[in-house]
Amino acid sequence: MRAILDFTNPAARRWWQDLHRPWLQAGVACFKTDFGEAVPREAQAYNGMDGETLHNLYPLLYNQAVHEVILEETGKPGMIWGRSGWAGIQRHPAQWGGDPKTDVWSMRSSLRGGLSYALSAPGIWSHDIGGFYGPPPSPELYIRWTQFGMLSPLTRAHGTTPREPWEFRVEALENFKRYARIRIRLNPYLYSLAWQTHEQGLPMLRPLLLEFPADPATALIDDSYMLGDSLLVAPIFSEDRQPVTRNLYLPQGEWIDFWTDQRLIGGRYITRQAPLDTIPLYVKAGSILPLGPDRQFIGDTLPDEITLEVYPGAEHTTSIIWDEHGTATQLTLNLLDNQQWQLTIDGERPCNWTIRWHIHGTISEARPGRNARTISLCDVKSS
DSSP states (O other), X not given: OOOOOOTTSHHXXXXXXXXXXXXXXXXXXXXXXXXXXXXXXXXXXXXXXXXXHHTTHHHHHHHHXXXXXXXXXXXXXXXXXXXXXXXXXXXXXXXXXXXXXXXXXXXXXXXXXHXXXXXXXXXXXXXXXXXXXXXXXXXXXXXXXXXXXXXXXXXEEOOSSOOOGGGGHHHHHHHHHHHHHHHHHTHHHHHHHHHHHHHHOOOXXXXXXHHOTTOGGGGGXXXXXXXXXXXXXXXXXXXXXXXXXXXEEEOSSEEEETTTOOEEEOSEEEEEEXXXXXXXXXXXXXXXXXXXXXXXXXXXXXXXXXXXXXXXXXXXXXXXXXXXXXXXXXXXXXXXXXXXXXXXXXXXXXOXXXXXXXXXXXXXXXXXXXXXEEEEEXXXXXX
16 A cells, blocks of 8 residues: 655645654765656645646655755755656756666667756756666666766766676776766866856756857757856767767867867867767867866865866856855956966965966966965967
């Protein structure tokens, strides 16, 4: 026998929240709010709604109840892992794409769903690496899905069969570790994007048309995405072992290949050969990517060392957000009259800065120290 809890009933809602309190007091930080879609049509809710009227609202009330009790018990913004929602669900992050099958088609469909979600309920979204149900994914599919998952707002490997990377042989394990290290280093960038989602309602994973509305070709792109405003990610939807030829669209402007530093002019389709260990990844010119130290875990301690990967080509201003209070360091890239690039670091939090300038396929490094406000000049002429 089973029943559906009526979240329109204040007593039932409190009872459900109270069930979570001992776990939160023991140190649990997040709950998976699975399901929530199955209110029967004939139901009669405490507040007078029938099942048909309550159907869409129900998952919002369900996720809201759990999100609120996390905040009450921990004093920190709540985090859930929800499957269902309705208008306003972005107030209760995060959501994931449900239960995809373990095949290439479902991997691609997961991204399409995420792009659609980004335009309808912008927030923090992710998916199950390797797919959820079906036969175990091939090592090659697991590798490609890992690359996609590590460059998504949140990362989780989950399914009806084992999803630990060592279950898919050494190559998959090494790929998982490589991209996990990249993700950990990207955490200052990702955390700042999450704050932008919180403050401005912009999704972390974005359709190209959201970032480049003046470029009409982006309205047709459903196989690539922007991770924030700086990184263009083009997953490989294939489980071939051999390098895959990937056709992808670069929006108007200038782009830099993350792996090779090759500069490319956008507003056109390009072809990229992608070996099994490589996902096509491009940086928008003008970007300032803040990277944390190379370490095994993130933890609660703020990094004391930040590397700024600077890609001149356009003026740009961005911020590193350090904590849930919005403490920020502003980063500004300007082109001076003498055609040199200037980077201004302006904030109250001291940090050991390393600046790496990416110009003409070479990298020039500077270490300006811990000053709260630092101006660094690139001694290489504008690209």
